[in-house]
Amino acid sequence: MLEILKSKKHLRLFAWLAMVAGILISLSSATTVSVFAAVTPVLTITEIHPNSTGIEAYEFIEIKNNSSSSVDLANYKVDYERVGASTKVWDMTTSQTLAAGAVEVIWIFQNDSVGKTKADFKANFSISIPDSQIYILDVRAVGxxxxxxxxxxxxxxxxxxxxxxxxxAAYNDQTGNDTGTTVDGGENKSAVYEFPQYLNDGNKTMRKVARGSAPSPGGSYTAAEAPSIWITEMMPNPVDDGFEYIELYNNTTSDINLSGYKFKRVNDSITWTFGSFTLPAKGYAAVWIFNNLSTGYTTADFNNHYNTNLSSTQLYKLDLGTYSGLWNSAGPNTYEILNSSGTVICSASYNDAGTTTDASFEDRSILYDYPVTNTKMMRKVANDQYATPGEPYNMFYGQLHSHTSYSDGVQTPNDAYLWARDKGHADFFAVTDHSHYFDNVNDWANSTEWTDLKQKADYYYNENKYVSIAGYEMTWHNPTGRWGHMNVFNTDWFEYKENLKMNMPAFLDKLNQSPAGFAQFNHPMLTEWDNTKKWDYWTPERDNQVALIEINDPKEQYDTYIHALDKGWHVAPTNNGDNHSANWITRDNNRTVILAPRLNRDALFDAIRARRTYASWGDSDIRINYRINGKDMGSRLTGQSSLAVKVDVYNQNADNISKISVIANGGTVVASQTYSTNKVSFSTTLSPNYKYYFIRVDQADGDWAVTAPIWIEDPIPAQLSMDLKASSVSGVPVKVNANVKNTSGSSMSNVIVDFYKDTISGTPKGSTTISSIGAGATGTASLEWNPGITGNYTIIARVTIPGSPARYLVGKAVVPELIITELGVNTTNGADPNNSQYELYDFAEIYNNSKNTINLSGYKITIGPTTGSSRYTFDISGTFNIPSHSAGIIWFKNPQNTSLTVSDFNSNFGTSLTSSQIYSVSTSEEGPSGYLVNGGGARQVWIIKDNGDIVTMSEYSSGLDLKLDTTQENKSIMFSYPTDGTYANNKLNYDQPPTPGSVSSSQYPN
Incomplete structure (x- = not known):
């Protein structure tokens, strides 16, 4: 088994946390923003017992009243939905009051129950609850x-x-349409449920937290009611038996000093006593069972064995003296934690089937969850798991974006799930075919491909071994708004791009109605898939449902990640294959890594909702643990006076880590450290000045990884906007304004604004102190600066809002070298009726915003995406000079207008441009795809240098403006300079009288 272990790339750094369904423990302390608490239904289903012993006389459903008032069960009914059969409706007609907070057992009284009494019912389960807690629902008259x-x-x-x-609540829900299979309906076993707290309200579906559990009617038992201390993990069989351990979790909100507590080996009644050691509130620790084989080993040895970095506050050495520790023999082997008075707090067993099954896996641990049967015995949930002592989460490796022949890939979901599992050795893997390719696209419930995709995911799903996930890719292209692409997970339904009512805002609002669902922004980059304004459709509810953002590119998608964070989106990074060939997950070593307590869907999905992910580019086994003030990546903190940053990174393949950087708003590097080793621990203390902080890890071989941020959610009483103005200083092209609005109710003094070029580092290029900004008022700081260079440059403003601690606002303004200020995309058609799509006078107006004449030789104008290709590029190879603060015209020539002259152009538009002001570009391509298309949906027009640098971009017919910009012939679309920190120009209006060569003052910094 050790050799098998060594062959796996993803041994885990961090320990397992007993899974508490629906409760995000990492967000539970008083210094952390609470996750939005969904409204719990008045009545919840807490247990279903479908198969009682012998004759099935004692089946039941257990429910709980979660309200502050009593309810009468006579006002309710039960619908019993059955796949492949009709729904039975069982009405509760007898009046019975269920008190606030109380639990009621609904006895499903059927033919086998005749002659049985409530006393018989209680005797069957060995319980003593009042008769009023049992409601007899007679179903004999139904079916x-x-x-x-x-x-x-x-x-x-x-x-x-x-x-x-x-x-x-559902049971046997992993059987799909197989009506003859049982998963949860074992004899004398129950399925137990809790209400999951999703980020948006409206959920009515209970989460199954245990199957095959001993029935406990009338004893609803949640994590909050579980023992104060839990045994969450046990390692009875390490390769070296000197490194046995158990893991403890403090289920209370107060620290517990274990001094005087005892650890008992029940089989031989031997007890060992703890010395002073603090188990933190809602915290974890590994207890090293320091036995007769541990002599001479140190904490460093323990950490080296498990590739951890536990401190003395996380690892307690319980010295057993000359005794052996955790037995591997056939069991059951049971261990208890007792308090100083000798009272048993909790216990855990393994090998409880009378065999050595649980302890037969070397260096693999056994996982436990809280008991759901009102006992102190922890519930064993898995064996043969990665050893992860003393830390709350495990690390699981996989990908969340792939395709098969159900859209534009190859083979089937069946093939993809098998390949990713058996050849890719993935912990989790998602197939996310483009929804518009599915059969029966207008009726998702009857789509055989969508149904098969979900069923295959369920078929290969193997809890604690392999999590197969079904999703779909919502795909907006040119004709549908060009919002970009999004993967959607955990919904019954799918939408598709041809439904033009489903623009991105409408789609996200629909997703909000499925609180268990969540989405991912796929490969976001303005030069390929997205329109420029999508981030502006942020709302808190939409933000809750979009948990992930894909970063498959080290430059533009990485920059877009930062842009999305700056716009307020709480998104965590992923890196996925987006495979369209039969090489699912094996094509490269890029990985999405999820930090979760267990390898099952609920745990992974909860981790995603909590934003506990990181993206690894080029390395399939890098492990990163990142915390601020003890809180994991994805956390949202408030009330912090300082930030203790702790980052542990380990690369099992011995690839050296070269640098760890802490990145804040605007891509600001606020701390960094260089290294040359494969295992590092970085720590620093920062002031909580920024709104978010994430970690970037660079490796010597060029691989890199980025984590989810940790957010500082304390409100900042100000807002920042940027704009550009013409400078009055000789030789200076532009003035950059930082406008600071005071959103507080009182005056604000001594607001400092520092200006930087490209990055916040070194000495500012300028600094201004705004002495006072009244409540609700706006103060402006300006920078007039000659960069002494050609091309675009970015000015970053960092605003210091006084306080303790001070808070920073960061804004960016791209000072453009060139601006595409006007597009004529629907001009007079050619005379040839067979080629009427060729328009005679389509043009792009280019404004020179610099202080120098620019020769566009060495530049290209690119249109894209276009029908049939992702881009079409026209090279500007000859001399074409545009003087400073003047405009030049790019005229698109085609087979219909090759003979037309500048005089014809002027006659058409009533202009008097010279030949030096118009440059013609043409193509021999037979078709419209190389031109400014109208009526075909979204288009982007770029000016790009020959070296690939993007200078400027204008976009039309995208987003909510779909098909609006090109409806009128011989009208233009007008643009102004960018203000959102990107190179994308702002669209002012459309259907305007064309004015080629004439630029209004609203279109450039003025």
Whole structure:
């Protein structure tokens, strides 16, 4: 087994956290913003028992009243939904009051129950609850008089008498349409449920937290009610038996000093006593079972064995003296934690089937979760797991974006899931075919391909071994708004691009109605897929549902990640293959890494919602643990006076880490350190000046990784906007303004604005102190600066808002060398009716915003994406000079207008341009794709230098303006300079009288 372990690239750094369904422990302290708490339904389903012993006389559903008022069960009914059969409706007609906070057992009284009493019911389960806690729901008159079926997918839906759904819970839900299979309906076993707290409200579906559990009617038991201390992990069989350990979790909100507590080996009743050691509130620690084989080993040895970096506050050495530690023999082997009074707090067993199964895996641990049966015995949930002592989360490696022949890839989802599992050795893998390719695209419920994709994901799903995920890619292209692409997960439904009502804002609002669902921005980059304004459609609800952003590119997509964060999106990075060939996950070593307590869907999806991910480019086994003040990546903090940053990085393949950087707003590097080793621990202390901080790790071989941020959510009482103006200083092309609006209720004094070029580093290029900004007022600081260079440059303003601590606002303004100020995209058609798509006078107006004459030789004008190709480029090879603060015209020539002259151009537009002001570009391509297309959806027009640097870009017919910009012949679209920190110009208006060569003062910094 050790050799097998060594062959796996992703041994884990960090320890398992007993999974608490729906509770994000990392966000629980008083210094952290609470995750939005969804409104819990009045009644929730907490347990389903479909298969009682022998004759099925004692089936039941357990429900809980979560409201502050009593409810009468006579106002409710149960819909029993069955795959492949009709729904049974069981109305609760007898009046019975369920008190606030109380639990009720609904006994499904069927043919086998006849002659049985409530006393018999309680005796069957060895419980003593009052008769009033048992509601008899007689179902004999419905169907054949049978109750809960044992096989096939079933759902219990609790509704009000008016038909409003209150809550639902499914069992056997991994069987799909296989009506003859059982997963949760084992004899005398129950499925246990909790209400998951998703980020948006509206969920009615309970989460199954345990299957095959001993039935406990009337004893609803949640994590909050579980023991104060949990055993969450045990390592009974390390390769070297001197490194056995157990992991403890403090389930309370107060620190617990374990001094005087005891660890008991129940099988031989031997007890060992703890010395002074603090188990932090909602915190974890590894207890090293320092046995007779541990002599001579140190904490460093323990860390080296498990590739951890545990400190003395995270690792306690429990010295057993000459005794052996955790037994590997056939069990059950049971261990207890007792308090100083000798009372058992919790216990855990392994090999409890009477064999050595659990302890037979060397260097693999056994995982436990809290008991759901009102006992102190931890619930064993997995064996043969990666050893991860003393830390809350494990690290799982995979990808979340791929395709098959169900869209524009190859083979089938069945092939993809198998390949990623068996050849890619992925922990998790998602197939996300483009939804507009699915059959029956207008009726998702009857799409055989969508159904098969989900069923195959369920078929290969193997809890704690391999998580197969079904999703889809929502794909907006040119004719549908060019919003970009998004992967969507964990919804029953799909949408498709041809539904023109589903622009991105409408789509995200629909996703908000599925609180369990979540989405990912795919490969975001303005030069390929996205329109320029999508980030502006941020709302808190949309932000909640879009958890991820894909970074498959080290430059533009990385920069777009920062842009999205600066716009307020709480997104965590991923890196995925987007495979369209039969090389799923094996094509490269790029990986998405998710920090989760266990390898199952709920744990991974909760981790994604908590933004606990990082993206690795080129390295499939790098491990990163990043915390601020003890809180993991993805956390949202408030009330911090300082930030203790801690980053642990380990590369198992011995690739050296060259640099660790802490990145804040605007891409600002606020701290960094260089290295030349494969295992590093970086720490620093920062003031909480910025809104977010993430980690970038660079390696000596060029591979790199970026983590999710940790956000500082304290509000900043100001807003920053940037604009450009013409400078009055001789030789200076532009003035940059930073406009600071005071959003507080009182005056603000001594606001410092520092200006930097390209990055916030070194000495500012200028600095201004705004002495006072009144409540609700705006103060402006300006920079007039001659960079002494040609081309675009970026001015960054960092505003210091006084306070303790001071807070920073960061804004960017691209000072453009050139601006595309006007596009004529729907001019007079040619005379040949067979080529009427060729328009005679399509043009792009280029304004020189610099202080020098610019020769466009060495530049290209690119249109894209265009029909049939991603871009079409016209090279400007000859001399074409545009004087400073003047405009030149690019005239697009085609087979219909090759003979037309500058005089014809002037006659058409009523202008008097000279030949030096117009440059003609042409193509021999037979078709419209090389030209400024109208009516075909979104287009972008770039000016790009021959070296690939993007200078300026104007976009039309995108987003909500789909098909609006090109409706009128012989009209123009007007643009002004960029203001959002990118090179994308602002569209002013469309259907305007063309004015080629004439630029208004609103179109350039003035």
């Amino acid at each position: 054949a008089g049978t109750g809960l079926e044992n096989t096939g997918l079933k759902s219990i839906v609790l509704k009000s008498d008016s038909g409003t759904e209150v809550s639902r």
